[in-house]
Structure formats: C-alpha cells, structure tokens
Amino acid sequence: MTEQQGNGLATVEKYYSQYGSRAKELKAEGRKVIGYLSALAPVEIITAAGAIPLRLKGYVSEAITRADAHMETIVCPFVRNVFDAALKGKYDFLDGMVLPHQCDSIDRTNDVWNYNLNLPYWHFLNVPHVTDDPSIEFMQSILRIFIGTLEKFTGSRITDESLIQAVKAHNENRRLMRELYDMRKAGAPLISGIEMMKVLVAAMSLPVEESSALIGSVIEEVKTKEAPADAKMPRIMIIGDQIDDTAIVEAIEGAGAQLVMDDLSIGNKMYWADVDVTPDPVYGIAGRYLRKLKLPTTCANSGDTYQENLEARFGHIRQHIMDFKVDGVVLFIYKYCDPYGFDVPAMKSFIESTGASVLYLEDEYSTSTLPRVKTRIEAFLEMIA
C-alpha cells in the first residue's frame, strides 16, 4: 500500500466510490472475503480465520427493486436495501456472509437471505440482547460455534494465538481511527464530516492492516493541512445505526454546519471500545461486543435505578457531546426500527439534559427524502443559530 503515502484521502475516495474493489482484487489473488452486517460482528474472528471482513453496505440512491419479491416492506429499510444490493449482484464476489442477531429485521429475514443468495459460507451469529454474566458465557459459546463453522469452511484451525494477533491488529486499527476522530475536537476541524464519512466507509472494506495503513496515511495528510480560519459554525453530532453515505452529511455541512462527531454503527460504535487482550481471547471479544459496544439491541439494564440504566445506555453520548463541544445532535432513526425507535423519547431527553438541541428525523434509507430532510436540517440550524 505504498502508493498511499501522502495521498490517503485520494485512496479513501477511490475505495469509497468503488466500494469493495480492493476486496475483489484480493479475492482474485485467492483470499477469502466474508461479508458481515452490523457492528455486532466480531471482525477479529474473521481476520483470524485468514479471511477479509467486508462490512455490507447499501446504496442509498438506488431504489429497492428486487428485494420486495422476497422480503416484506415492514422490514428495516437499510436491511432491505442491502439485501436488494446483494440480489442485484453487488456482493457476488463474497465467499460468505455473517449475519449477527442485532434485531428482528435481521433475525426474521436470516432464512430469506440464506435461501435467495445461497453463498458457499453462511452463518447467523445469535448474539444475545442481555449483558449479564450468563450472557457473556453464552456469547463465548456462540462465538466458539462461529469459529467452528469458519474452521470447517477454510479447512484450517483458528488458534488462540491467531485470535490474539487479530485482536491486537483491530485494536491498533481502532486506536488510529480514534486519533483521526481527535482531530475533529479543534475549533475548526482539519477533516470535514464528509471526508470522515468516506474514511469510515473505505476503512470497513479493507483487510485490517491495509485499513490501518490507510487511516495512518490520512492522519499524516490531514496533519499537514492548513488549519482553516476558526469559523463560527454550529458543531453537529449525528446518531443512528448504519449511515454509510455522504448524502446526509452533505446536507448538514452544505447548510453551514460542521459534523464533528457521530455515534453511528460504522463510526464511533466500531472504534471507541477496544477488545481486552485476555488469555482466552474469546472472553475478551465477548466482553467487548456485548458490554463495551453500545447498541440499543444489547439491553444494558445493569443498574438498579432508571438513572443508572440511562448512564449505562447513553452515558457515552454525553461524554462525546462534551469532548467534541457539540451544539446540536441529529438523531437519524430508520422507520420500522424497534430497537432505536423505542429509545427515542429517553435518548432525546437525555441529550437535551446536556444542553444540546436535538433534531429527530425518522426516515428511510434512501435519498428520495433528501429534499425534506434538508429543509428540516436547515431550519434546525437556523433555530440553534
């Protein structure tokens, strides 16, 4: 990846606009590529299996044309869009897919994906929704089942040593991405929200070492940038599940705001918490994905009181709002999403209690609604100005 030195953002642009192109190349060289859905998929294990983990994304500007023949329209619009993309052949180069049990929209359509795509390798990772000790133990068991199926598929054992190496590699990847995030704390960030979105998307389409190299070169490039004049633009944070396109970010930054932070499932949720390197690596992995990763589908009601539960669920959001001096939060939730949808009133009042304003948008995974979304965002910015 030497060609990257100095022109990281150019490479990012390439991998963002031609998503998965690098994985395709490596596939041609004989590497195995495993697609995965959701931030719940333990990429460490895929890496340890010698395969390339490729995050499945949708295509917001494409209409869903083929999925509806097999999948109800009451299913999460993001899931439908990705499935549609797969039916259209956009993921034909994959050797297999892992669908973690994030929500009903994935759990209840697991059969539909498997039946219609029928890839050489398929696994539904039955992640629990609860985070107590029995759940951690259960999580380890199902991770071992997952490891077993990968070993069967690749024909080679996944040793604890290779898992530990993978854990370290992905922790390093997370560390680098956090370093890039830190560059957005400045009054005038050196990297725009649009650039950041492209980095996040590009990074999830590469083998971990290449991903780290790319982030590294982006950091180098961004460092050398001329610091822009400290413009008094409102600082925005976006919260949601998988937003993997710049369209919405362009709507925000195009209206004269700066997107300085996110709590998205391809962003901060992926990179904030490391896996503890434990003697039994599976234990560390289970703990990271079940407890450290903050998703509305892992029900952390560890606390005895409602306040404690709130802290466990949303505490990290307040931290980000303070660290990144956030003025306004865009809460972008997909229609038909029970896990996020039921959180909205509590999350909204929690965020407002930090002094930040909230714009709640319930929308499709589609640019078709962009004109209306833009008006809301502009009005929101006029309001908090």
Add this chain to the structure above:
Amino acid sequence: MGDTLVSSVIGPSGPEHRRLANKVMEEALASASIVFDDLAYVVATGYGRINVPFADKQVTEITCHAKGLYSLLPTAKTIVDIGGQDSKGIKLNEGKVSSFVMNDKCAAGTGRFLEVIADALGVPLEKLGDISIKAEKAAIISNTCTVFAEQEVTSQLANGESVANLIAGIHEAIAVRIYSLISKLKISPDVAITGGGAKNIGLIRALEIKFGFPVLVPPEPLLTGAIGAAIVGKEICERAAGSGEILKRSAQGLQEATFFS
C-alpha cells in the same frame, strides 16, 4: 425602511419554479410600481427557495413562517402550517423558533390529501370548507394513506354516504393527523394556522375541536412565509447598516434569471 407591506402577489407553483419565481416577482414589482434594482435585499423561502436565482439569501419556511406570523399575530405561541407538500408545527418563543415538527414521509395530514380527495369527489378545493360545515355527521375515514383514503371515500360515496359528511370525515381525519403531529410540541395557546389549509373553514373547525379552543388565522394565510422572508431581509439590511458592512448580493439580476426557465 418601514414595516408596511407595499405589494403582494400569489401565484400557483409547479415544476418550473424558476420562471414562476420571476413571474411573481415581476408582478409584485409592477403593482408596487418599482423596479428590481430598487430592492435593497431579496430573501427566498419555501419548497422551491433554491430555485430563486435572484434571491440574496435562502431561508427555510419554518423560520419565515415564525417571523411572519409573529409580526401579524404577536400572541401566537404555536403555529400550524398546512402546506401543499407537508404540514408543520412551530413553537414560538418571543418570535423565535424554539422547536418545530414536520410530517413524516406520508401525505396524510397535508394539503395534498385534501387536493386528492377534492379531485375524487369532483368538488373544487376552495369549496371543501363550506360544504363540510353543512355535514350532519362526519363519515369515518379509517385509512391514513392518501391513495387508500381516496378509495375509501369513493366506495362510501358509492354506498350512498353524503358528500358533505365525507368531506367532514376527511377534515376530521386530517385534523387527527395534524393534532398528533403538533402534540409533539406540547401545544400552548394561542395557536395560529397558516398555509393553504388555513383557508379551509371546515378544517379549522375540526382542528379547534381537537385543540379545545379557538385558533387564530391571519388575513392572508398564504402570504405568511413571504412576509416573514421580507422581515428577515429587512433585519439583515438593518444589521448591515448598523455595523456599516456592505451587504453581499446575489450576482443574479432578475433579467438574467429568466434565461434559466
């Protein structure tokens, strides 16, 4: 620079925003008997605000409705704007927007809903109000989807339900949608209604029943946003005059703009 409204023009929108923008502007200038260059500043708002090339600034209809309405009805705390494409609720705090809501990706509770139904019943849009207040009993319209509500209306009509009752039923249905939208703002009086929907007495009555108190309606509801835009422009000019800075104006004159259409 005074506060008086010198001239106003209302024209139907449509696909060719740009040409229509020029047309209404020309008419407004004519009726005020001034020329484009006499204007100190031009602010565009509304769904097609980006298609007003000669505007110096674009501001959303939310902010403009707030400003405009505050100047017309200073006691209003909550604004309900029932437009063609969407309905909005705006919470006012001393004339500034403190929060707002817009209807989701569904035409239920918007002016389009009324247009579609008026079409289906063969009743002119502006007549809906007067007809519906003659209804003895509002028909039950269970579908919120515009298209299926239309089907529901036609079938009830076929089963002999009266046009007046159906229109009243439709107003009831829209009032329900709008009310639950506005409820997200924690409604506080006075409530003012603007936009095309405000011209529909039947809909106003239905909403008043939901709110439980009478609502305010400006003399020309359709103008509220434009008036607000003018006020925004005036404020910008005054701020500039105060700080002595030169206003950045759009390069596009009115004449060049017409080439776009």
Add this chain to the structure above:
Amino acid sequence: MAYVLGIDIGSGFSKAVICEDKTILSHAIMPSGGNFKETAGKVTEIVLEKAGLSPGDISYATATGYGAAVVDFADRSITDISCHAAGVCHMFPSVRTLIDIGAQFSKAIRLNDKGKVANFILNEKCAGGSGKFIQVIARILHMKIEDIGKFSIQSDNPVEFTTGCAVFAESEAVSRIAEGALPGDILAGVHKAMASKIVNLVVRLGLTGDCAITGGGAKDHGLVRAIKTELNTDVLVPEEPRITAAFGAALSAAENIYQ
C-alpha cells in the same frame, strides 16, 4: 340466441359488455365518478343502445369490480379477479399468468388450463404499483394519460425514482423537473419503478406459461414495455384491455344460462 350483460364498476372506470353467447356485440366505457349506481345505469343504457337492444332482451347480467354491490339489476356478482381470468382465457387460451393494472390495485393472477383462478396476489397496501402512480405524475406534467406511453417510449435515460409512494413520487418528480429532467425520462422512470413493483408480484406468484396484461395500465405502451423488459419475456395485450373483466363477467353470465 341469448344476450348477456357483463358490467364492471371499477374505482376508476365503469365498463359494460353485451355478448351474444360468447361473442361481443357492443361495449361501453365511462368514468365511474362519484355515483356508482347512476354510472351503472348509464353505462348499461349506452351498451344496450350500441347493441340495439332493450333491457328486456338481456337474459342474464353479471356484475363485477369495486362497485359491483351497487348494480342491483345484476343477477349475480363475481370478483374482477375471476372475471379478468375468464376474459383473458377466452381471448388468449395459452395464458397462465395474468397481470391486471387497475387504478388502485395491480394484481398478478395465475390461471389453470380451464381459465380459472389457481392463485393470485395483489399489490401491498401501497399504491406504488398501481395506475394511481401514473395519474399523479401525469397531473403535474399537465399531460393526458393516453399520451404518456409515447413520451416514455422515446426515453433511453429513465429518471431513477427512489420513492415507492405514489403521492410523494410527485415531489420527487417536481425536483427532477427543476433539475431539468425531460418529461419523457421522468415518465420512463415512473414506468420503471412501477414495472419492478408489478414484476415482484409475478415473481412471488411464479411466472408460468404465456403472460398477458389487462386493465387501464395495459393501454400504456411505456409501462407495457417496461414490464416486458423487467420480466424479460413477451406479453399479450387485448385490443381493449379495459373491458376484459366486463367481458369475463358476460362470459360467466352466458355459462350461468346453460347451467
């Protein structure tokens, strides 16, 4: 020789057909409007007049369609799904898969070899795949429904419609026009969007045998072309696709006499 009447009160149009046994003597089509009952009477008058018959000459009348219930002078009513099947089977005996595109609903129907409904499926509670979609777009383009086909067919660059909602397709179309898209391309886009929704119904039903399209949508060449492309097979279209159900109703009326 017995004369039979088939009358189809759709949510958009009302159609009537008079047959002598199984041959069409006359047909009539008019908008259903607000008063189905009145329309039913009127369309029957017209079709009788065209055939030079009086009500007394009709030995059996079968009603179908959305407003069938109001046709009090009918001897019997059947759903338009069965009537479309009967009508098409008589015109094109080889057809096993039938697509009907009405004002409110699109249907995919599978026929058995006797022209009876073996299985069927209607579009979801969303008008995206129905004729409504076209009406909405035609309205903002200030265009007559019947002119739409020829505009659409000229387009080789259809606009991508990302919304499925017939009502909100309007705002999407408006912004496309503002961006300078050509009417033809927009219509082709609408047809593409509708076709994929309709074809999904066929996929769910399973495409078998020859395929025919009936209903108002079948008069739209642009839509028919788009469906052919999506289905990747040829389709049959009756000369006057809108009267298929009324014809089917007349055929079943004829059968009733000889039972």
Add this chain to the structure above:
Amino acid sequence: MADDKKPRALATQAAAKIPKFVRGNMSETLKAKEEGKKVAYAYINDGQDEIMRAMDIVPAWGESFSGVCAAKRDAEKYLQKAEADNFSRSLCTYATCTLGFDMLREELGGEVPPGAPWGGMGRPDMIIGSGQQLCDPRFKWPQATQHYLQDVPVFVGSMYYPPWDPNMDNMEQEKIYVKYATEELHACVSFCEKHTGKKMDWDRLAALVDLTDRTWDIFIDTYELRKAVPTPMDTGDAMNTMVPITFNLGTQEAYDYYSDLYNELKQKIEKNQGVADEEKYRVLWGAGLPSWFALGDFQYFNSMGAVFPAETTYRNAEKIERLDLPETNDPLEHIAWRWVRFWTHWYDKARQRPGSIPKVERIIEYIEDYKCDGVVFHSTFSCRSWHAGIVQQAEILRKIYRDIPVLIMEGDIVDISSYNEADTHNRIDAFIEALETSKTKGN
C-alpha cells in the same frame, strides 16, 4: 358481495366465556394492591409464567390490554399519546398503545384514566421482560416504559433457541441454550424474590410447572379435535380460546378451561355441528397475528363456507411427549427445555426435505392433518417479529409442497388506520373463488 355487518358470533360457549376471563385478568391487577399482591408488567411466551404464579405476582399483560383496546376500536387515543412523545407509528402497536395508556395514567398520579376499556390495568410494581428471540419489543418495551415509571424496577431475562441452519446439528447446541435460559430464569427468580420480599417455594413451582405440562397436553388434545369434518371450532374462536394458554399459564383455571372446551368440542362432533352452515373449504391460518379490530372477517369467511380448522398463531404449546424432554430435577431447567424444544422440534423434519424450513414444515403438517384446501397469511405492519418472512414461507410452500391457494391479507394488530374492509373482503372473495377452482380441479 353481501356486506356482513352482524355482531361477531362465536361457535363455542367456551369462547363466549373469554371476555369474562380477560376482564378478570385485568381487574386482578387493580385488586392486587388491597390484596397485598405485587403486579408485574409481563409479556407473553417469555417462559416466566410459572415463576410469577408461584410467587403470587399478578401479571399485567400489555398485549392483552392493547388487544382489548383494538377490539373495542378505542386504541387511537393511546396510540396518539405515545406518538406525541415521538414513538414512531411504525413501532409495535401493542407496546405504543400501552405506553400511551401508561403516560395518561402517570399524568393522573397513578389513577386509571377514565373510560379505559374494562377498567384498564393497575400501575405495576415491577416489569419483567425478556430479551428472547420472540421479538425486540420484549426488551425495548420495558426499557421504554421505565422512562415513564422511573421508580419501577425492570428485569430483562433471556431465552434463546438455536437458529435454524440446515447444515448444523441443533441438538448439541441445545445444551448451551438450555443452560443459558435456565440461568436467566434463576436470575428472574432472584429478581422476584428481591422485589416481593418472599422466598420462592420450589415445590409449589415444580407443581405449577407440571400443571403447565398437563395444560399444554390437554390444549393440544383439544385443538386436535378440530381435525373433524365439519370442524367444531375455527380460528375465529381460537383467537379467543388462546387467552388461558397465553395469559394464564400455570393456573388451574387454564387447565379446567381446556378440559371444558374439550368436552364441548366432543359433543359438537357427535352432533356433527360445524362452524359454517355448510363447510365447503378448510383453510389454514398459516401465520400472523389477527387484526383485533376486524375479527368479524372470520365470520365473513364462514359466511362463504370457509372455516379455519387450525392456525399456527397462538398455538404456542405442543404435546410434551413429542418434545422428548430430558429428565431434570430443576423445574426451571424443565421450563427452558420445554420452550427451546417447542421451537427446535421441527428442525429434523425440515432437514429431511431439501429447501424446506421449520416454519413451512409446520404449515405442511397442519395442511395434511387438518385437510386444508388453502392457506391464509396475515401481515401486520407494526410487527416485524411474526410477519417478516411470510412472503418467503409462501414461496417455499409453493416450491417444495404444492401450488395450494394462498391469500396474504394486510392489516395491523391495533392500528386500524391500515385497514380497509371493502378491500379485505374483495381479496377474500377472490380467494374463495380460487379455492373453488382448486377443489373442482382436485377431484
């Protein structure tokens, strides 16, 4: 198309007793206070019924309450209340309806809002949810409720079952799942002990677990009587007779209810009494919760000679022997095995038929056993859990079994705004015609 507006009539006296049953369950939650009992918000099929019963905790069922609101077409005000606080209209309407009711009750300082159907539900002392595979609202709903009842403690347990995978042996996985579920049930017991201040009486629990086994058995024995031609009871009634097995599991009342129903059905069979005047078509209710505000549609089917001798919905029980449960002294482990096997005991069958899935195997078995001529699915827009995948089931059924007439109806459990009677009846009419065709073709 005769527009059938008759009030809903039931085929069995047992079904007619149900409103009293439901009303009783709801008033229990209101009486509990003076009886010194604790009330818990609970959610059906969470496997925690016997625990609550053994500790005299009165379950308050949100699903039941919302269903009643819907049946009385009186849910809109609650749905709107929830919507006003930003709960999306696309979320589970069982949950949003009850949440709206909770909000109103809190505004009245805990007093039940006037005009609440059947007296409404009392304020809970605790909330017992489950992060099990049944649906997301099962663990999000309790969390969302606590936002309004902040002093009320919430427990969310978990009861998973091995996912269906044609290439994997679920048997070895089951042990992992049962171990996990058992530990979660024990956690539930500790939670209940903590918040009732009582200790669990394990003998009593064991007795109740045994009672539930016997209730599952008699429930299935009773429902299998519906194989008779004409069927003595159809799904229209079953949407009522589901109440005891769903909301009163682990009570003698539930057991007695089904033994009464068993006897009633026996008599009807002897007298050759059917549901329809003339039973022309037998239809399987293949999947989906009903539109509680439109149960009259079952009568509309009946009026055309179509009856439903079986349904997959709310048949959430199985003959215990068929589940072949391993021996255990821990009643909680027994509950875990019972629920896990309830889902997995179809897997082997599905594995034997290439291209099949367990849900479709179950449908095929019922089609054969109950001699069904067609299948009706009901898709409700606010519930993903039971309704995502129906299109797939219909497709697989057609491909691996036969081209049996299928009708997919659309509506919602509680929100009437998605329902259109004229359209629904039109679809039913066409389906009946398709049934007629396939029967004449058949013989």
